[in-house]
Each structure stands twice: as structure tokens, then as C-alpha cells.
Amino acid sequence: xSIDARRAGVPAQAREPARxxxxxxxVRVELFxxxxxxxxxxxxxxxxxxxxxxPGFDIGKGLVPGEMHLSAGQEPVAAGVCAHLTVDDAxxxxxxxxxxxxxxxxxxxxxxxxxxxxxxxxxxxxxxxMHLFDPATHFSCSGxxxxxxxxxxxxxxxxxxxxxxxxxxxxxxxxxANQGAFHESLNLAALWALPVVFVVEDNDWGISVRRSASTSxxxxxxRAAAYGIPGERIEDNDVEAVxxxxxxxxxxARSGRGPSLVEVRTLRMWGHFEGDAQGYRDDLDGIExxxxxxxxxxxxxxxxxxxxxxxxxxxxxxxxRVADAVDFAxxxxxxxxxxxxxxxxxxxxxx
Amino acid sequence: xxxxxxxxGTSRRLTTSKAMVAALxxxxxxxxxxxxxxxxxxxxxxxxxxxxxxxERFGPERVIDTPISETAFIGLxxxxxxxxxxxxxxxxxxDFLGVCLDQIYNHMAKIHFESGGHVxxxxxxxxxxxxxxxxxxxxxxxLWGTFAHLPGMKVVxxxxxxxxxxxxxxxxxxxxxxxxxxxxxxxxxxxxxxNPRSTDEVxxxxxxxxxxxxxxxxxxxxxxxxxxxxxxxxxxxxADTLATDGIDVEVLDLRSLVPLDREAILGSVSRTGxxxxxxxxxxxxxxxxxxxxxxxDQDPGLLRAPARRVATPxxxxxxxxxxxxxxxxxxxxxxxxxxxxxxW
Ligand SMILES: Cc1ncc(C[n+]2csc(CCOP(=O)(O)OP(=O)(O)O)c2C)c(N)n1
Numbered sequence: 250x251s252i253d254a255r256r257a258g259v260p261a262q263a264r265e266p267a268r269x270x271x272x273x274x275x276v277r278v279e280l281f282x283x284x285x286x287x288x289x290x291x292x293x294x295x296x297x298x299x300x301x302x303x304p305g306f307d308i309g310k311g312l313v314p315g316e317m318h319l320s321a322g323q324e325p326v327a328a329g330v331c332a333h334l335t336v337d338d339a340x341x342x343x344x345x346x347x348x349x350x351x352x353x354x355x356x357x358x359x360x361x362x363x364x365x366x367x368x369x370x371x372x373x374x375x376x377x378x379m380h381l382f383d384p385a386t387h388f389s390c391s392g393x394x395x396x397x398x399x400x401x402x403x404x405x406x407x408x409x410x411x412x413x414x415x416x417x418x419x420x421x422x423x424x425x426a427n428q429g430a431f432h433e434s435l436n437l438a439a440l441w442a443l444p445v446v447f448v449v450e451d452n453d454w455g456i457s458v459r460r461s462a463s464t465s466x467x468x469x470x471x472r473a474a475a476y477g478i479p480g481e482r483i484e485d486n487d488v489e490a491v492x493x494x495x496x497x498x499x500x501x502a503r504s505g506r507g508p509s510l511v512e513v514r515t516l517r518m519w520g521h522f523e524g525d526a527q528g529y530r531d532d533l534d535g536i537e538x539x540x541x542x543x544x545x546x547x548x549x550x551x552x553x554x555x556x557x558x559x560x561x562x563x564x565x566x567x568x569x570r571v572a573d574a575v576d577f578a579x580x581x582x583x584x585x586x587x588x589x590x591x592x593x594x595x596x597x598x599x600x
Numbered sequence: 601x602x603x604x605x606x607x608x609g610t611s612r613r614l615t616t617s618k619a620m621v622a623a624l625x626x627x628x629x630x631x632x633x634x635x636x637x638x639x640x641x642x643x644x645x646x647x648x649x650x651x652x653x654x655x656e657r658f659g660p661e662r663v664i665d666t667p668i669s670e671t672a673f674i675g676l677x678x679x680x681x682x683x684x685x686x687x688x689x690x691x692x693x694x695d696f697l698g699v700c701l702d703q704i705y706n707h708m709a710k711i712h713f714e715s716g717g718h719v720x721x722x723x724x725x726x727x728x729x730x731x732x733x734x735x736x737x738x739x740x741x742x743l744w745g746t747f748a749h750l751p752g753m754k755v756v757x758x759x760x761x762x763x764x765x766x767x768x769x770x771x772x773x774x775x776x777x778x779x780x781x782x783x784x785x786x787x788x789x790x791x792x793x794x795n796p797r798s799t800d801e802v803x804x805x806x807x808x809x810x811x812x813x814x815x816x817x818x819x820x821x822x823x824x825x826x827x828x829x830x831x832x833x834x835x836x837x838x839a840d841t842l843a844t845d846g847i848d849v850e851v852l853d854l855r856s857l858v859p860l861d862r863e864a865i866l867g868s869v870s871r872t873g874x875x876x877x878x879x880x881x882x883x884x885x886x887x888x889x890x891x892x893x894x895x896x897d898q899d900p901g902l903l904r905a906p907a908r909r910v911a912t913p914x915x916x917x918x919x920x921x922x923x924x925x926x927x928x929x930x931x932x933x934x935x936x937x938x939x940x941x942x943x944w
Contacts, residue, residue, distance in 0.1 A: 306791050309733030314921055316735055366734070366920030377736040377919030392738040393696060394668050427667035428699065455668055457644035463667040524791055529643040586926035590915045 272489055274554050280332060280488045281549055282563050284324035284542045287348040289567040290357070291319045293575050294347065294364060294378075298523050306524055312579070313364055315377055320348040322486070322518035325541045326450050327352035329491025330418060330511075333499040339387035339404040339417040341397040343450075344379045346390035349420060355383045357574035367581035374584040375592060387417075395421050395428035398447070402434055405443040405502075416502040420448045423512070424455025426469050435476040435510070442507035446498040447473070449510065451482075452517035457529040473510035480510040486541045516541065611801040615788025617649035619761035619802045620726075623768035624651070624688065626806070628658055631686060634772055635662040637673055638690030638726075647692055648728050648787050670700035674725065678708050681723035686772055694729040694743045694781060708777045709752030723778075724771045725753075730783035730830055730880055733792055734924060737916035742829075745879075745886035747779045748857040754778040754811055755857040759786055759832040761800045763855055766809025774811060783880070785830040795833050814861035816868070820850035823938055824868040826891050827878035828854040831929055835878055838934045849938060857887060862894045866902070869895050873904035874941040878929050883911035905944030908937040 294313065301311035308315065320327075323345070331352035334340065342349040350360055355371070363370030364378045371383050379392035387404065391397040401419035408415035425431060426449055438445045449469045453460050466472060473480025479501065483490045491513050498509040516539055520527050527533065549555040614622065628634045636651055642665040645652035655663040666673040670691060677689035691697060697704060704725065711719050731740025748755045754776050758764040764782065771778035788798035817832055818839050825835045832853045839849035852868050854861065869875050875895060877888040888909040895902055910929040918924050 307793055308791050309793055309921070314734035315919065316739065366923075372919075374920035374923060375737070375916075375918045377734065379738065380736055380919070392736065393699065396699065424668045427669045429669070429671050430699065456640045456647070457642070458640060458665045458667070462665055584918075584920050584923050586922045589918055589923040589926035590913050593915050 272492065276332065276492070277489070277549060277552075277554055280328045280492060281542075281545055281555070282567070283328035283332070283352050284488060284545065285563050286567040286570065287324040287327055287351045288321060288542055289564070289571045290347055290351050291321050293571045294361075295319060295519075295523070297365070297575065308524065313378075314366070317378060317523040318345040318521065319519050319523065320345045322516035322539075322541060323450055323452060324348050325486050325488035325491050325545075326420075326448065326513050326515055329488045329513075330446070330448055330495040332492055333495055334416070334418065336386040337413075337415050339389075339401060339408075339415070341401040341404075341417065341419045342381075342388070342390035343394070343397060343421055343425065344390070344392045345422070346379070346381055350381055350383070350388055350390075353386050353388055355381065355386050355388050357570060358577040359383070361574040361578040362581045365578040365581070366583065367578055368584045369577070369581040373592070395425040395430040397421065398430050398434035401445055402438050402443055405438070405445045406441070409444055414444070414503040414505075416444045416446060416499055418446045418448060420450060422455060423449055423451035423453075423460055423469065424458065424463055426472065427463055432472075435473065435478065435508070438508040439476045439478045442505070444502035444505070445508040446495065446502055447508060447510040448495070449512040451512055451514045453514075453532065454517055454521065454530070456521045469510060469512045478508050478510060480512070482512040482514070484514050486513065486515045486539070488541065488545055610804045612804060613799055614761050614802040615649075615799050616758070616761045616764045616782065617646075617652065617787040617789065619765040620650050620768050620782065621652055621654060622802065623765040623772070623807075624654060625657065627769060627772045628654070628662060631772075633685045634688065635664065635685065636688045636690070637664045637666055637677060639666055639668060639692050641665060641690055646690065648782070648784055649789060650690060650726060650728075650782070670696060671703055674700045675703040675707065677723045677725070678703060678711070678721055681721045681777075682711065682719055686722050688724040688726055688772060691725060691727040693739055694727040695738050695741045697727070697743060697746070704747075705750040705752070709750060712776065713752060720775045721777045722775045724768070724780050725777065726780045726782065728784050729781050730785055731917045731924060732785050732830070732928060734919055734921055736919045740917035740924070742781070742783070742879075742881035742912075744779075744781045744828075744857055745881040747781070748887065749885075752777070753858065755781065756811055756855065757781045757783070757829045757857060758855065759783075759817075759829050759853050760797055761788070761802045762807070763809050763815070763853075765802050766807045767811065767855065769806070769808045770811050773808070778811065781829070783829040786833070795830070797833050797836070809855065812856050812859035812861055814864035815853045815855055816850065816864075817853040818849065818851040820848040820872065822848045822872060823874040823876060823941055824850045824852060824865075824872045825876045825878055825934070825938065826852045826854065826865055826868070828857070828887070829880065831878040831880055831934075834929070834931050834934055838931050838938065841931075841935065842938060847938070847942065860890065860894070865891060865894050866898055869902050873902065875903060875907040876934070876937045876941055877907065877909050877911070878934055878937075879909070879911040880929055881912060882914050883909060884914050886911065905941040908941050910934050910937045
């Protein structure tokens with residue numbers, strides 16, 4: 250018997266999200282703007298990444314070397330969640346972090362400089378695209394799957410102890426929800442009623458492994474229930490539904506009622522990483538019609554909240570902001586190789 | 601278990617990853633208890649090509665994609681091995697060992713000892729290591745010294761296609777847990793800077809490289825460079841360069857860290873009197889210190905010059921290209937060290 254056949258088919262118990270009240274028109278346009286900025290950013294990184302990998306494709310070469318995981322299609326999660334946060338709240342992202350960083354307000358210039366490996370970057374070129382750390386916005390990420398969850402608990406713990414209503418948002422993919430750190434974190438956060446919002450981006454794929462081959466339940470909202478915390482699953486990649494669910498989760502955390510989990514069925518429009526030919530993928534037909542940004546644009550056009558000219562203006566402004574960041578990064582100095590062993594320890598650390 | 605060195609016969613030119621797959625194919629055909637388990641090892645064929653074509657050949661019963669649950673699936677490998685199967689379990693990057701280290705060093709590596717030798721854990725833990733392509737501090741480490749430091753597991757680190765096949769075959773047949781660490785830079789991947797020696801002749805059919813036997817990759821008389829994995833290639837390049845200056849470098853490829861072929865190290869250093877150790881893993885408390893101690897424990901008088909170590913200084917691997925190359929043991933640093941020990 251195959252492993253697939255043996256897996257128990259546990260039915261979804263996702264809570265049907267309450268129909269959200271119609272959103273304030275300004276919020277709707279802002280959500281659109283945020284998504285457009287995220288996408289513009291990814292398009293610029295995509296272009297820079299592939300600019301000089303040749304001849305052939307050498308992953309270590311070019312303006313942006315190394316692995317590159319882009320988030321096109323997952324913008325509704327970033328926009329919908331981060332709309333409820335200020336820079337005093339923490340966001341912990343994954344190996345696919347850019348959309349969340351952009352939506353949370355990480356400085357575009359310094360982030361891009363980091364991705365370009367420059368001295369002006371967030372990590373002075375030491376971290377790279379999977380390791381972005383910005384104390385100004387309490388933003389961080391991790392390249393080790395699910396291992397961003399536990400530190401988010403600590404940020405929430407610190408916020409709680411300082412008597413504020415700040416929250417920590419921890420994001421993983423659905424693939425990561427099978428790693429032990431995910432489960433330990435849900436339990437501990439629930440036990441200590443920490444102000445954490447766990448967000449799961451379910452884009453159906455963990456590299457080449459489909460969700461049905463990795464996950465014993467059809468919704469991580471069920472897993473939230475196992476730890477005694479609220480869990481919601483948003484079935485379509487709709488920014489307004491994410492906004493509503495995240496609003497409930499953030500309010501829950503801010504009011505001292507502890508953690509909750511929001512899972513969003515989203516969409517990985519591009520490869521797992523750049524250079525991924527995606528031969529394993531059977532859901533690419535017509536994927537352009539599933540682009541959440543063009544879909545939402547149509548919603549706003551239909552509601553007369555946007556006209557094509559305004560939408561074009563939003564896109565143009567986003568491109569300009571991103572171009573400015575890319576120029577800054579490109580013109581920034583490379584780190585001096587003689588400093589390669591700096592920053593292992595804090596220089597004036599007390600011991 | 602009988603171990604034979606290369607059998608005479610035909611051979612093919614293969615990349616290191618294809619040579620790994622050849623070993624797996626032959627062993628899976630020979631022994632139905634062998635199976636392969638890990639992330640993206642099925643349809644994807646392994647992120648570093650370690651399982652390309654195996655799913656098509658052996659089906660999803662024996663080439664199994666796992667969830668991202670390293671503790672669970674490595675532990676599963678242990679349990680299956682205890683019951684007589686021969687799993688090869690892939691940890692995608694050695695860097696991820698932290699999330700599943702307990703299963704590795706407290707279980708996989710200790711059960712045989714704790715059972716007083718009654719229980720065997722004949723499994724292979726295959727994992728990719730190494731940097732050089734700006735993958736950052738969490739995806740570029742070697743960490744073979746960490747595995748080697750913790751008792752109870754053999755550790756092999758092939759540098760070329762033929763050894764990749766021979767060591768994989770030996771690892772699968774070994775009754776002990778064997779960690780098989782492959783450097784991404786030796787695999788011959790189409791999307792990484794080409795190492796010319798990552799494609800080479802690989803014997804067809806049964807080819808077993810005994811675990812624990814180093815290989816003289818280049819014979820020389822003036823200085824011994826003891827190294828492993830990708831650094832073997834750097835050392836050979838440097839040896840070629842220095843040969844034009846009349847310097848004759850011997851390069852010893854360790855191939856295996858546990859057991860460590862101390863005799864080969866001592867034999868070579870007794871002949872040359874000079875030692876440079878090149879290791880892409882962190883310098884302190886690691887392979888390079890162990891190799892130097894192997895010589896000085898025996899007889900410091902074997903050395904006509906102080907030994908030199910060319911390793912990654914104790915710093916996480918930086919992302920930016922210039923910084924990364926500054927810390928990796930590459931040609932310039934190896935050449936300087938060799939010239940340095942010849943000054944004495
Ligand atoms: C502990 C650990 N195991 C494996 C990996 C390799 N890896 C990187 S991304 C990934 C898939 C992640 O899938 P998911 O969590 O669904 O996120 P997505 O990539 O779809 O955004 C894997 C297996 C890793 N980085 N860390």
C-alpha cells in the first residue's frame with residue numbers, strides 16, 4: 250500500500266470566516282497599493298537576479314548571487330496582515346521574506362542593499378536575502394524551516410512584560426507546519442497566552458512536495474484547535490478576507506487573549522527558487538488568471554474605487570520607489586574583504 | 601562484509617551526483633531492504649541531484665518524499681534500520697542538522713553502544729555541505745567536524761565521482777550508521793561553477809571504496825597537503841601551479857573522517873616533513889586540529905616546519921561574494937600556506 254493511500258483522510262474543520270463588513274474604501278486602495286509595491290519589488294529583484302548569471306546559469310554569479318525565493322502571488326498575506334501592524338510590532342518571516350518586509354515597512358534601500366551584498370545593507374552584506382534583520386521595524390527572517398516561530402514567542406514575551414499591547418507575527422509555509430518547532434511554539438504560546446499571531450502561507454507546495462503529500466490534515470486551523478487557540482483558514486487568496494481574519498487575530502492578541510493562527514490558501518506563482526524548472530508542477534495552467542493583484546484590481550475597478558489611470562499611477566509610483574532602492578543598492582560600496590570576520594561578537598559586550 | 605577496491609573493468613564518465621545515483625541504483629537492485637527517504641528526493645530528484653531518476657526506477661515505495669519533519673523521518677530511518685532495513689536518509693543541507701540532532705547523535709549514533717553491541721543501525725545519513733555560491737550563513741556550512749566529533753557514526757566525505765560511488769556502496773553495506781557528506785561544489789551540478797574534476801571515470805558495476813582509507817590524490821616530495829572534499833580540487837590546482845616553480849606537493853584526500861586514516865597522514869608527513877591541512881569547516885576544535893595532533897602525538901620531530909592550517913576562521917559564512925571568498929580556504933590561502941612551510 251502506498252504511503253498516500255495509507256494516510257488517514259481527516260476532514261477539514263476550518264472555521265468559516267464571518268462575512269467581513271465592507272471595508273473602508275481607503276483601506277481597500279491601500280491594500281492594493283501594498284500588493285503592487287510587493288510585486289514591483291519582486292520584479293526588480295527577479296531582473297537583477299537574472300541579469301548576470303551567465304553564460305548558462307551559475308547560481309553564485311552576478312549582482313545577486315545565491316538562492317533566491319520570490320513571493321509573487323502571496324502578496325495578499327503580506328498586505329492583509331501587515332495592514333494591522335505598526336513598526337513597533339514584530340514580524341518574523343521565512344526564506345521567502347520580501348513581500349512581508351515590504352508590507353511591514355522595512356526600508357527598501359537598505360533591504361535591497363543587503364540583497365545585493367553591500368556594506369549599506371541591513372546586515373552589511375553578511376546576511377543576504379534569507380537573513381534580513383531590521384531592528385527599526387522588528388523584522389526578521391530565517392532560512393531554517395519553522396525556526397522563526399520560537400524567537401517570535403520571545404518577542405511577544407518581551408512585549409507582554411513591558412506592559413504594551415504590541416504583538417509578534419510569525420509566518421511559515423504550510424510545509425513548515427510539519428516541523429517540530431511549529432508545534433512546540435503553538436503549545437508554548439497558548440500555554441503562556443503570548444500575544445502572537447501565527448500565520449501560515451499555504452501555497453500548496455513545499456518545494457516539489459504537494460501539500461497532500463506532506464500534511465495529515467487539510468487545514469492548519471485544526472492544528473490550532475489542538476493547542477486550544479483560535480484558528481482560521483482563508484480558502485481563497487483574497488486580500489480582504491486575509492485582512493479581516495488577521496484583524497481578528499491581531500485584536501485577540503492585543504487584548505491579552507493570547508495567540509491564534511490564520512492560514513491562507515495562497516499561490517506561489519513562480520518557482521520555489523529562481524532556476525526551478527517546476528517540472529513537478531501540475532497546477533500552472535492558467536495561473537496568470539489566478540494572479541491576486543490583477544483580480545483585486547478588477548474588484549476595485551468594478552467598485553469604482555479605482556480607474557485604470559489611478560491604477561497605472563499606483564504601479565508607476567511603486568516602480569519608482571523600487572528603482573530608487575535598486576539604484577541605491579547598485580551604487581553602494583561592497584564590503585571590504587578584510588572585515589570578513591567582524592561582527593561575530595558584540596564589540597563592547599560585557600562578560 | 602567483504603570490501604574490495606575497484607574491480608578491473610569498464611567505466612563511464614559521470615558527474616559526482618550521477619555516480620551517487622549509480623551506487624544507489626545498484627544497491628537498491630541488489631538489496632530490497634535499501635530505500636531512500638528525504639525532502640524533494642522523488643519527482644524533483646534531489647535538490648543536488650542525489651536521486652535523479654530513482655523514483656522512475658524504483659517507485660514511491662522505495663524513493664519517498666517526506667514532510668519537512670527531520671526529527672521524525674531521520675528517527676524513522678533509525679527504527680527501520682534497527683528492524684533490518686537499510687535506509688538512506690537525506691538531510692537536505694548539513695546546516696539543518698540542528699533541528700534533528702538529537703535523533704542523530706543520541707539515537708542513531710548511540711544505540712549500538714547502549715545495547716552492548718546487540719542492536720545495529722545500518723543506515724546512511726546523506727547530506728549536502730559547503731559554500732562558495734553566496735547561500736549565506738545557514739546554507740553554506742560543512743559541519744563534518746561536528747558529525748565526526750560525536751562518537752558512534754562513521755563519516756565519509758567524497759571528493760570525486762568514483763569515490764562518491766564507492767563510498768556510497770560501502771556506506772549502504774556497512775552495519776553502522778554512516779554520515780555521507782557531499783559538497784555541492786563537487787557534484788557537477790549544471791547550475792554551479794564547474795569544477796573540471798567533478799566529471800570523471802567511474803567504474804561500472806560493483807565498486808566499493810573501503811571506509812577509512814585515505815587516497816594520495818597527487819604524490820609529491822616537498823610538502824603534504826591533507827584535505828578533503830572540494831578543497832582537494834583547490835589543493836590539486838595549487839599543486840599544479842607550484843610545480844612550475846619546482847615545488848612538489850603531495851595531496852592526501854582523507855575521504856573518510858571516521859575512521860580517520862592516521863597511518864596515511866603519518867606516512868606522507870614522514871616522507872615530506874611538512875604539513876598543511878586544508879579544511880572548509882570551521883577551524884577551531886575541528887578536523888584541522890585533529891590532523892595536526894595526529895602527527896604531533898606520534899612524533900613532533902616528523903615536522904621540519906610548523907604545520908599550517910587553512911580553514912574557515914571561526915566566523916559564520918558571510919553572504920556577500922567578496923566576504924565569503926575571504927573566509928573560505930581557497931587557492932590563494934592554500935598557496936601562501938604551502939610556500940610558508942617551505943620557508944623553514
Ligand atoms: C529545517 C529545514 N528543512 C528543510 C529546508 C529546505 N527547504 C527550504 S524551503 C522548503 C520548503 C518550504 O515549504 P513551505 O514551508 O511550504 O514554504 P514555501 O517555500 O512554500 O513558501 C524546504 C524543504 C530548510 N530550509 N529547513
